[in-house]
Amino acid sequence: MRPADNDLLCRVEGEAPMGRIMRQHWLPACMSEEVEADGAPVKSRLLGVDLVVFRDTRGRVGVLDEKCPHRGASLVFGRNEDCGLRCLYHGWKFATDGEIVDMSSEPPDSRMRNLRARAYPTHEAGGFVWVWMGEADAVRPFETPAWAPEPDTKVSIVKMHAACNWAQVLEGAIDSAHSSSLHSTNMPTAEVEGSTATETAWLRPSNDKAPRLEAEVTDYGFHYAAIRRPIVNPETHVYIRTTVFIAPFTVLIPPNDKYNLAQMLVPIDDVNCMFYWVAWHPTKGISQDSWRTFCAAVPGVDLNADWTKVRNLENGYLQDREAMRAGDFTGIHGIPAQDMAMWETMGPIADRSADHLGSSDVAIVQFRRQMVAAAKAVQKGEPAIGTTASVRQVDLASFEGVVTRESDWRTFTTRNARSRQAAE
Template identity: 55%
Template sequence: MLTSEENDLLCRVEGDAPMGQMMRRHWIPALMSEELIADGKPVRVRLMGEDLVAFRDSDGKIGLLDEFCPHRGPSLVYGRNEQCGLRCLYHGWKFDVAGNVIEMPSEPADSPMKRKVKIKSYPTEETGGFVWAYMGPPEKIPAFERPPFAPDDQTPISIAKVKVPCNWAQIQEGQIDSAHSSTLHSTDMVPARVDSAGATEKNWTRPSTDKAPRMITQTTPYGFRYVALRRPIKDARTHDYARVTVYVAPFISLIPPNSSYNVASIVVPADDESSWFYFLSWGGEATVGTEQWRQFNRLVMGEDIDSDYNSTRTLENDFLQDRELMNNGSFTGLPGIPNQDIAMWVSMGKTVNRSRDTLGASDFAVVEFRRLMVDAVKNFRDGKAGPIGISDPHIPQVEISSYQGIIPKGTDWLTLGTEETEQMFLSNMGKAAS
């Protein structure tokens, strides 16, 4: 349970809200690389309550500018993207990726105005299929770091994207809530007598029927990790089925992998009441291609989402839930794992009231998420700590990973999925908190 002041601190990101200010100190996944084509259509991007326009210039460089022209204010989304700049349609002012005015055809040629005017622009980087933006104070910009899902440029990554009309925190809580997967996603994650989680084109399998996992959490410098222990179908007396999920604050969660590929999700606030959700499969021996991944998740543009990534399934049409499908074996009547999640997140209301929920043992990681992020944002607001995840000690993100597998009872779960630097940090911390 959170007080309404704490709930606001956790959820609000617009304007001066401390959580938004803390998020701005990170490199933010702003949009997918594939959305921007050199000299192609500019893209409207809403982030942290700000309206921005992204474009890729003739040289392939990316600009992320205020959406509205500083002259008289029309949207630059309709502008011409040509010869290394974005030109406003109204009077033809032209801006480069750094926000300089490079042409001002409506003013006298010798006017000093061109040198004086700038449009707001944010620095960008491109890695792992994403354009990343830094929206914080320039003097605080952190070094750009490869995310956990892009250890190198060769690792295959497939991304499904959708805009979700609710606050970011209730989406992120769903990403670190192992218990719900055994129920909400039970049609897509089916128990099987195998030694590890598997994946087919139709569903994922897992070696357990247990719907009530026991959880242990551990705070880390980048956020936290937790293990969900379930009774396996085989060897239940001597072994546990362990699923380790990792939260790399504030945007990324690493979901336990299956035998074919790794899974991650990213949640980025568009504003207080809407968010960008990305679901990723990456690496592994049998990575699925991007189109296949979007089909699997039922997030195909033109079928399930429109060209602005809004889902065709909305609260108003009851997410097109199919009761006949339910009678014929689908647990939810909603196809695709993210669509099932979205129906839950959005139906909670724009921003869920956390003073009213009834938490149990399986919500252990959700409680940890709230405690971690509320403490982090309070300390950041009060100047007692830097932004979570940026401060020392630093664990390289590419060394962070999730885990799933059957382990002998008594195994130290902190060794699962952790590499050298993190192992060292964890052993210095002493015994795991639980």
């Protein structure tokens, strides 16, 4: 990959074409659980822009530029009370729509009273506060995410900061081949002695670490299948794991029998991203506490207050070599931290010109080609990828299972297939 194309793929700040693509989609600013009525404001950063998120006395959510329009002090430290966020510096108070409802330092006839804070359209769904950062006169209707087909869908969320560019994190999410090695301790094959499926860990009916990959481009992004030999009936059946990429930053990854899985890899700026891992199911699901414990992503234990990791590059992800000698493949606790150790050690922005891609990298190649082409299309004034999709996100699903060799994996990306699984 040429350096210029690598920049097109990775950079999102300012007028970068990839950032312009992101701004034509609703972006998750934070989880809904982070903002309480009259509670502490939350700092968020998206595409290099610093924001503050708060919920007012009536439960309405506001997303404003972090800096007060008066003198630039941070509103993250403000008082959230009586239906407004008050700056500590001079007492200016802002409603969720950016209107200044009190300006104690100015006389009643001050021309300053015509000012407003920069406010962004918001929407709550699927456990998140979403924000529109594109043109104010071009707000797209909000589309329900794949993991929230119904208001009562059971949703649990892991949130974790990644100290690297969003694209290399997303490439990890669509890389089905790596789980057979990197996550082999957490996702053992059914033939491993003593292996048992639990609420959080699940068995894989194949020991094939070299899947055959097939991909298909769609108008929402692409989907692909990793096809492996199953342990049972390998002559007549195949083990299939399908992954769905919903441009520009969402991935539906193969589920287990207890819950479905989705990831969002959301750019904070050029060299940081927020990793969200969602476990969901219409009826079964997994509790929030169990999900975060399994992922070793418990706030206050595994994560700091700003969602940065206790296990990080500076301390070697607390890798335990004794545990490795005892049989743990990585010696790193938790699937997300195992992934982070791979992503972050590539550098803030990976040098893709040095890659040597093989047959297991079909999805990686497709992602790079598609998103670089999408960035160039936006530069020409064409619509952003994913904004003209003919399929709703809630009609898409990933798949995991053993099927006959004659089966077409493409049919398992439909809502009908997901409904059949739920019924079973």
